[in-house]
Amino acid sequence: MVVKLLHEKGLKTEHAYTATFASIGLSVITWYGSLKGEPAGTARADRWGIFVGEWAPAFFALGLALANYERDHAPTTPPPTERTPARE
Template sequence: MVGWMLHRAGLRSTHLHVLSLGSVVLCLCLWIRAKTVDQSERGNAERRALFTGLWPPTLWAIGDSLREFE
């Protein structure tokens, strides 16, 4: 149902797969940036990077489910 609605809205599996790969790059950038911030802010920056690292599998799975409708 949700996959069908996303497909009707114009999203395609390729869009979500690219977003998934982009979020991997974003996670790596945030992780590298976390190493450059002050020690008092480092924990927060690392948590932000880890949270972003949870997105790729979810976006990839949604992209795979959209492939059924293409």
């Protein structure tokens, strides 16, 4: 299972969600950069923005899958035991 492997390698839910928001920002940056930097104009800039923008749902889905995995496979800890004060 891919999600299990990614979790074992250290990827957490927060990492995937951070990548989601970063890809949204990167989408805007690539669109604007392509719009200003390439002679091809708006059509190519739109394609670059859409291409990078499609990463966000994939990262979000990965974050959800990791969240479910972490919830279902969380290590169980025994309930804390009550300690009685020591007698002097």
